[in-house]
Amino acid sequence: MAKEERTLAINGAEYYVATYGGDNLGETILLVHGMPDTGAMWDNLQAGGSEALRGEKIFPDILELISKLGLPKCHVVGHDWGGYVAWELVINAPDQFKSHVAISMSHPLVFSTSLNLQSLRDNWYMYLNTQDDIVDLYTKDDCAFYREFIIPTHPEADEVCARLKDPVAMNGMRNWDRGNPLASLYLAARTPGALTPYYTKVAVPTMGVWSAGDTYLLEEHMQQSGEHCADFEYRRFSRSTLQVTTRVTMPPALEQRISLFLRTRRVTA
DSSP: OOEEEEEEEETTEEEEEEEESTTOOSOOEEEEOOSSOOGGGGGGGTOOOSOOOOHHHHHHHHHHHHHHHTOOSEEEEEETHHHHHHHHHHHHOGGGEEEEEEESOOOHHHHHHOOOHHHHHHTHHHHHTTSTTHHHHHHHHHHHHIIIIISTTOTTHHHHHHHHTSHHHHHHHHHHHHHSOHHHHHHHHTSTTSSTTTSOOBOSOEEEEEETTOSSSOHHHHHHGGGGBSSEEEEEEOTTTOOOSSSSOOOHHHHHHHHHHHHHSOOOO
8 A cells, every 4th residue: 555754844843644545545544653652553554753742732733734634534543642642632623533443541531530559650651751861761771771661561672762762752752741741630630620621521433442461551541431432332452462552563353343443433424
């Protein structure tokens, strides 16, 4: 399938975009990746080199990107931080999307309000990414610390570490966490009425996917996301079958499940 790559300037930021299939496809799928991966993680689905911004500020840019590309009403699939952006998209612009697949990342309201010691501990690396010496720590001794504690289960650790030795790539990864400080999120979650009016119930048909091998994100959070969706389907994959953060090992079972959901659970109007 033909691949076209380009960079689009939107609101002062540069967005890398790869498109497949030209103008001959009947359906359009927007694929949004997270960190530390690139758009290559979607290669098995035939779907970054973009600057990182604050999550809730990115979704208007993505909508403008969709407009610039001349895309019709489409499906959206998001993973990790890209999953957070995908939730923002379907919450704020439901008329633009036919269906939504959230891989690993739960509904933002669940993530921010369902706090316990385990979830706080699991978010430790997000605090670490904001520290001044983190670049030297992550790259020292061929990324030994990063390999052991940040991406212990990533199947392409060598590729990730080689890429993150580039200061531009490293800063792009860190900017997700610097632009979305957890303390501010937790403060909003503890302030009555601060988040609930913003995060309305999702009208777009949604499938939540969670892996037993997920190092940081909790299964219960993905399950609870269904309470914030009008039409929700939950799918759990074992560690042996779900390695979604790689371009070479996305399992056929996951690929087939996503494809089936996009074909059958959609808004048609």
